[in-house]
Structure formats: C-alpha cells, structure tokens
Amino acid sequence: MISGLTIALASGKGGTGKTTVSVNLASAAAAAGYEVCYVDCDVEEPNGHLFLNPCIRRSYPVNVPVPVIDTEKCIACGACGEICQYSAIVYVKSVLTFEKMCHGCGGCQLVCPVAVITEKGREIGVVEEGEAGQIAFVHGKLNVGEAMSPPLIKAVRAASQENAIRIVDAPPGTSCPVIAAVKDVDLVILVTEPTPFGLNDLGLALDMVKELGIPHAVVVNRSEPGNNLVRDFCKQREVKLLAEIADDRRVAEAYSRGQLAFLVAPGYQAVFDDLLNSIVKEARR
Amino acid sequence: MKIAISSQGKELESRVDQRFGRCSWFIVADTETGDYQAVSNDQNLSAAQGAGIQSAEIVSRQGVEAVVTGHCGPKAFRTLNVAGIKIFKGAEGTVADALEKFKSGALAEAQGADVEGHWS
Numbered sequence: 001m002i003s004g005l006t007i008a009l010a011s012g013k014g015g016t017g018k019t020t021v022s023v024n025l026a027s028a029a030a031a032a033g034y035e036v037c038y039v040d041c042d043v044e045e046p047n048g049h050l051f052l053n054p055c056i057r058r059s060y061p062v063n064v065p066v067p068v069i070d071t072e073k074c075i076a077c078g079a080c081g082e083i084c085q086y087s088a089i090v091y092v093k094s095v096l097t098f099e100k101m102c103h104g105c106g107g108c109q110l111v112c113p114v115a116v117i118t119e120k121g122r123e124i125g126v127v128e129e130g131e132a133g134q135i136a137f138v139h140g141k142l143n144v145g146e147a148m149s150p151p152l153i154k155a156v157r158a159a160s161q162e163n164a165i166r167i168v169d170a171p172p173g174t175s176c177p178v179i180a181a182v183k184d185v186d187l188v189i190l191v192t193e194p195t196p197f198g199l200n201d202l203g204l205a206l207d208m209v210k211e212l213g214i215p216h217a218v219v220v221n222r223s224e225p226g227n228n229l230v231r232d233f234c235k236q237r238e239v240k241l242l243a244e245i246a247d248d249r250r251v252a253e254a255y256s257r258g259q260l261a262f263l264v265a266p267g268y269q270a271v272f273d274d275l276l277n278s279i280v281k282e283a284r285r
Numbered sequence: 286m287k288i289a290i291s292s293q294g295k296e297l298e299s300r301v302d303q304r305f306g307r308c309s310w311f312i313v314a315d316t317e318t319g320d321y322q323a324v325s326n327d328q329n330l331s332a333a334q335g336a337g338i339q340s341a342e343i344v345s346r347q348g349v350e351a352v353v354t355g356h357c358g359p360k361a362f363r364t365l366n367v368a369g370i371k372i373f374k375g376a377e378g379t380v381a382d383a384l385e386k387f388k389s390g391a392l393a394e395a396q397g398a399d400v401e402g403h404w405s
Binding site: 081086087088090091092093094096098101147 | 334335338339341342345360363364367368369
C-alpha cells in the first residue's frame with residue numbers, strides 16, 4: 001500500500017480543470033482503497049469542498065508575524081525602514097508600519113540597534129480540516145482583501161495527513177502562492193486545455209517546475225479529437241503527456257451540479273482510475 | 286516653500302503625472318525663488334507594491350512641505366501625513382501650471398486619499 005505520496009495539480013492558466021481532476025482523483029484513490037487526503041491550496045477561492053462536501057471537524061486561524069514598535073524607546077535611526085524590502089516599515093519623522101505589506105521576515109527586529117521591535121500575529125485566514133467519506137479533507141480560506149497567501153498555503157500543507165496520498169489542488173499562475181503549494185511534492189501534474197492561452201501558460205508553468213526541479217507531467221483536459229496543440233508541445237519540450245480527458249458535456253454538467261464525474265458520468269470511473277494509476281506509477285518512477 | 290510636483294518629465298513644461306506613487310519624476314520647486322530640480326522616481330515606476338510609501342519617503346527626504354499631484358492613494362496619504370507634508374490634489378496640465386495654481390491658492394488641501402492603491 002502506498003503512503004506518503006504528494007501529488008500537486010497545477011496549471012499556469014486558471015480554469016483548466018485542476019479542481020475537477022483533483023477531486024475526481026481523490027475519489028478514485030479512496031474508492032481504490034488508498035488512504036487519501038485532498039489538500040485545497042487554492043486558498044483565494046477554494047472550491048474542492050463544493051464537490052466533496054466535507055464534514056469540517058476542526059478550524060483554526062493562521063497568523064503572520066508583523067512588527068510592533070515601541071515608539072517611546074525608538075531612536076528614529078531608520079534602520080528598520082532600510083532593511084524592509086516591502087515598504088512595511090518606513091521612517092518619515094517617526095516610524096510607520098503597514099502590516100499588510102509585511103512578509104514576516106523579522107529583518108527589522110534583527111537590525112534594530114535598541115531592540116524596541118517585537119512581533120504580534122496578524123490573521124490572514126483559516127485552515128479547516130475534516131473528512132469527506134473516506135477522503136481526509138483540508139483547505140485554507142484566505143481573508144477577503146488579503147494578499148499574503150503563502151503562509152496560509154504552507155499551513156494547509158502542514159495540516160495534511162502524513163501517511164496518505166496527498167492530492168494538492170494548487171492555485172493557478174506561476175508566482176509565490178503556486179510555489180508554496182508545489183514545493184517539495186513528489187510529482188506536479190500540469191493540467192492544461194488545448195487552446196493557445198492554455199498552451200502559453202503551460203509553458204510558463206513548465207519553466208517554473210523545471211526551475212524548482214520537481215518531477216512533472218501533463219494532463220490535457222477538454223481534449224478534442226484532431227487538436228494536437230498540447231501533444232506537439234509536449235513532444236517538443238520532452239514532457240510526458242500522461243492523459244487526455246475528453247471535452248464531454250456530461251463532465252461539464254456534473255461539474256455545474258457540484259457532482260463528481262467519477263461517480264455520475266458513465267465511463268469516467270475508468271478514466272480517473274487509469275489516471276490515478278499512471279500518476280502513482282509516474283510518481284514512483 | 287519647497288514643494289514636490291509629480292511629473293511625467295524633468296522640466297517645468299512637462300505634464301503633471303496624475304499618479305503620485307508611480308510618477309516618473311518629482312519636480313522639487315521653491316515657490317519663492319522659482320528654483321527647481323527634477324528628482325527621479327524611477328525605482329517606484331514598476332514596483333510591485335509600496336510605490337506610494339516609497340515615493341512619500343523620497344519627497345520627505347527632499348524636505349518638501351507640500352506635494353502637488355493628481356490623485357493620492359491611502360498608503361501614500363498616511364505616510365505623507367506622518368511626514369508632515371501637505372497634499373494638494375487635482376493638479377493637471379504642465380508642472381508650471383500646477384505650480385502657479387498652487388501659488389495662487391487655487392488647489393485645495395486634501396483631507397484624505399481619493400483613490401485606492403494600484404488604481405492606475
């Protein structure tokens with residue numbers, strides 16, 4: 001029995017089907033008897049719960065450290081403002097802090113010559129844990145208007161079960177939140193669609209995982225007969241194309257009702273079983 | 286009085302930049318003598334974040350008492366406020382026009398930010 005395997009589903013472009021593939025894969029893995037944990041790291045808009053309907057058992061806030069300055073004892077040297085790369089502290093006549101800009105590096109505390117900077121926590125969101133049938137479930141919900149998602153994503157990943165196959169639903173894009181979601185996973189599946197937009201962003205995502213040195217493969221969602229865009233791209237870039245999921249109205253209808261194609265669309269049990277097997281094989285390679 | 290005007294260029298004939306945090310230049314002018322110099326704001330043009338704060342720090346270091354610009358976001362406003370710098374918004378046309386309007390008292394002092402951060 002496989003344990004402690006982490007698979008991340010990522011994409012450059014949004015809306016290619018990361019969540020669709022993730023939740024169906026999680027269900028396929030649970031049905032196959034694996035211990036599985038679905039880990040929704042798309043904390044800006046987590047929506048895996050809409051399909052898995054988890055029972056939430058535990059919920060807790062995630063804080064990031066932000067500086068507190070004792071302005072009475074501050075000697076107004078400006079060293080904290082100089083070291084801060086994010087304009088979270090600035091010195092103009094007195095020291096001003098902008099908590100939402102702070103990345104929590106602690107640099108200001110280190111350079112303060114009179115040690116008048118302490119830390120307090122600022123809440124950026126919550127982690128919710130529970131289970132959906134046989135699937136262990138964890139997701140993060142970033143507070144509205146909050147820009148600092150990586151610490152919450154890290155907390156979500158830390159909350160996922162050790163021994164399970166962990167299916168990490170990553171946010172779209174190629175920047176810090178995605179990197180926090182895919183860092184150190186065993187395999188990244190880049191989900192794409194066979195369109196010029198999908199392809200362009202797949203290229204960016206591919207560059208990202210290569211830079212990070214993470215094993216990866218591609219899955220095409222909404223694949224159309226005769227459309228070789230992604231196939232040609234994968235051949236040219238020497239990336240493994242693991243599977244193609246057909247553009248099928250029944251999958252879209254299941255999605256729009258919040259249902260799992262794995263359970264309701266005829267033939268898709270086999271599609272996701274096969275995909276699961278190829279992924280596990282690829283990750284173990 | 287020393288003031289800073291957000292500008293698209295280095296001259297008095299340059300257009301006023303409507304953006305404070307992401308203007309190309311600050312024309313730092315002395316309203317009594319008419320002397321002026323251009324201070325580059327290049328570092329903040331493409332900053333991902335914190336442009337308003339950093340720009341406020343730059344003009345503060347120039348020792349100005351007032352800023353004349355088009356619009357001003359919340360973080361820039363707060364920083365300028367703490368720095369004791371007055372903000373005059375709604376300037377348009379050339380830097381020279383804005384300077385004259387300021388001197389004649391035609392620009393009203395801002396009591397708060399009038400745009401969101403990253404508005405333009």
